[in-house]
Amino acid sequence: MSTIGIAPTAVIGTRLRMTRRGRRVLSALVATPVAIGIAYAGIAGGSALASGERTAPVDFETVMVMPGDTLWSIAGEVAPGADPRDVVDEINSLNNLHGGVLQVGQEIAIPARYTD
Numbered sequence: 001m002s003t004i005g006i007a008p009t010a011v012i013g014t015r016l017r018m019t020r021r022g023r024r025v026l027s028a029l030v031a032t033p034v035a036i037g038i039a040y041a042g043i044a045g046g047s048a049l050a051s052g053e054r055t056a057p058v059d060f061e062t063v064m065v066m067p068g069d070t071l072w073s074i075a076g077e078v079a080p081g082a083d084p085r086d087v088v089d090e091i092n093s094l095n096n097l098h099g100g101v102l103q104v105g106q107e108i109a110i111p112a113r114y115t116d
Contacts, residue, residue, distance in 0.1 A: 058094070058111070059111070059112035059113075060094060060109040060110055060111055060112050061109070061110050061112055061115045062107040062108065062109055062110070063078065063107070063108055063110050064105065064106070064107050065102045065103065065104055065106045065108060066104065067104050069104075070100075070102070071091055071092070071097075071100050071102065072084055074091070074108070074110070075087035075088045075091065078110050078114045078115055079114040082114065087114060088100070090111050090114075091108060091109070091110060091111075094109045094110075094111060095108050095109055
């Protein structure tokens with residue numbers, strides 16, 4: 001019987017050396033997405049209007065929330081002839097309500113066109 005032996009081979013470690021050109025290419029690859037992100041933020045982030053122009057005043061009256069009141073019931077009371085969905089949407093937008101949650105005793109603004 002014969003055995004075949006495999007002689008261990010020496011693993012030659014290679015060391016990665018970055019040349020000046022390689023460092024520049026790597027820097028450019030890293031900096032490009034960052035520059036694109038900054039450019040996008042500069043272009044898209046300018047949506048706020050701070051021109052000092054006067055806007056039309058919003059006329060509104062306030063209603064105090066009583067126990068059991070919902071936006072839907074308030075919309076039905078203040079504007080019985082209007083679509084309650086539109087009235088609720090305007091009340092939400094005017095009062096910056098998130099989720100339509102009301103607290104008893106809270107005063108909410110109602111657009112004046114519905115209170116006349």
